[in-house]
Amino acid sequence: MVISYGHNAFSSDSMRRMLIERNGDDAVFGHFGAAAGYALAAQRAMCTFHTGPETWKHIAVGQRKWANMNPLATMYQRTMSFDDYYKANWVVEPFRLFDNCLMTDGGRAIIITSSERARDLRHPPVLIAGIGQHNPSYDVHQSTHLTGPTGAKKSGEMALKMAGVTINDIDACEIYDCFTYTVEISLQDYGFFGPGEGEDWFKDGTIEPGGRMPVNTSGGQLSEAYYMGLTPLSEATMQLMGRCCERQLGPTTNTKSPEIILCSDNGGILQTHNCTILRRP
Amino acid sequence: MADYNKPLPEVNEDNKEFWTGCKSHELRFQKCKSCGHIRWPASIICPICHSRDLQWIVASGKGKIYTFAVYHVAYHRGFENDLPYTVADIELEEGPHILSNIVGCSHHKVRCDMPVVLSWEDITEEFSLPKFRPLS
Numbered sequence: 149m150v151i152s153y154g155h156n157a158f159s160s161d162s163m164r165r166m167l168i169e170r171n172g173d174d175a176v177f178g179h180f181g182a183a184a185g186y187a188l189a190a191q192r193a194m195c196t197f198h199t200g201p202e203t204w205k206h207i208a209v210g211q212r213k214w215a216n217m218n219p220l221a222t223m224y225q226r227t228m229s230f231d232d233y234y235k236a237n238w239v240v241e242p243f244r245l246f247d248n249c250l251m252t253d254g255g256r257a258i259i260i261t262s263s264e265r266a267r268d269l270r271h272p273p274v275l276i277a278g279i280g281q282h283n284p285s286y287d288v289h290q291s292t293h294l295t296g297p298t299g300a301k302k303s304g305e306m307a308l309k310m311a312g313v314t315i316n317d318i319d320a321c322e323i324y325d326c327f328t329y330t331v332e333i334s335l336q337d338y339g340f341f342g343p344g345e346g347e348d349w350f351k352d353g354t355i356e357p358g359g360r361m362p363v364n365t366s367g368g369q370l371s372e373a374y375y376m377g378l379t380p381l382s383e384a385t386m387q388l389m390g391r392c393c394e395r396q397l398g399p400t401t402n403t404k405s406p407e408i409i410l411c412s413d414n415g416g417i418l419q420t421h422n423c424t425i426l427r428r429p
Numbered sequence: 430m431a432d433y434n435k436p437l438p439e440v441n442e443d444n445k446e447f448w449t450g451c452k453s454h455e456l457r458f459q460k461c462k463s464c465g466h467i468r469w470p471a472s473i474i475c476p477i478c479h480s481r482d483l484q485w486i487v488a489s490g491k492g493k494i495y496t497f498a499v500y501h502v503a504y505h506r507g508f509e510n511d512l513p514y515t516v517a518d519i520e521l522e523e524g525p526h527i528l529s530n531i532v533g534c535s536h537h538k539v540r541c542d543m544p545v546v547l548s549w550e551d552i553t554e555e556f557s558l559p560k561f562r563p564l565s
Contacts, residue, residue, distance in 0.1 A: 168504040172470075173444070175436040176558065177530050179516045180504040188518055192496035195541035241499035241513070241536070289518040289528045290469070294496060 154255025197344030215367025280306025299421025322380035377413035490547030
């Protein structure tokens, strides 16, 4: 089975039109699209626990460092400092430009087959060890629990249980990162840190090359390319196969050689969530 | 009012009573006659107890800002001259959360949990929009 995704979101206006098309009477008040929906969730989080740009800058800059090691990444040749992050324009506050993911022309595909068939293939296979799905589904501005837990909590618990591992066994994460805040709230709800502890957890290069928990090692949707859920899944698969060249987890990047990688996907405005645990055979 | 160039409400059987109320500067919501739940958006059954028995009530127009976002980009040309403008999710005294705008307050001063009150904006002969301003 092939799972594929392709789009010319950068050169055409199709993605933009999909994202800002009228959603009921929200448009009457000038409310459109995904950035603003996630901004509402992020703003509520900012008044509920310690978070904001001082946390998100570590995500934007950390992922950019991975992209700078990935020749396929849109931002391969563009470095980013904390200063660059803060100097970028607001889009929908509290999000600045680099809190937002990219619009990309391109695609990704993953082949899924039985482990028996996979034995004969040229590349070493990667196993799907656990899958969890949880869909809170509330429209963002009718939710009375916007700060979570999001679907990441239950889907993460389900996926870890199915895989027979705990959060402490995870070597790296490939997180659906439509916005920087999505990375924070997903990792928080998976249990990597408590509410408001994100800034402390991210600082000092935790998710960067050489860090103790590498996250979005291709640059992610913020700095590599936006291919929906296939950006995280394809990168985790390639990392576990050992096919990531300069950015390969292990001795090359002074990180732990990965056995188990956690991937996430989100739909709507934190309305659906999938967690997938991949591992080496 | 003739040159109003923003999107207008789309009236249907569910929300007709709401927009008619707005025209009279009344914020009307459905209240379940069975369990008392006050709901938004309007619908034919109660999302809590599934009863179809309902009455319309007029809300006080008071609430607080549950969350907000400040637009620095216009996704529709009708809003270009309003930048930056604030979209907020208001938690009304009666319970429902409703999406609207914060007016009469610099976007720098808007905060979550800030008490707000209705501020009607008459946009066309047919429509008035329920917006909110700080209660002070």
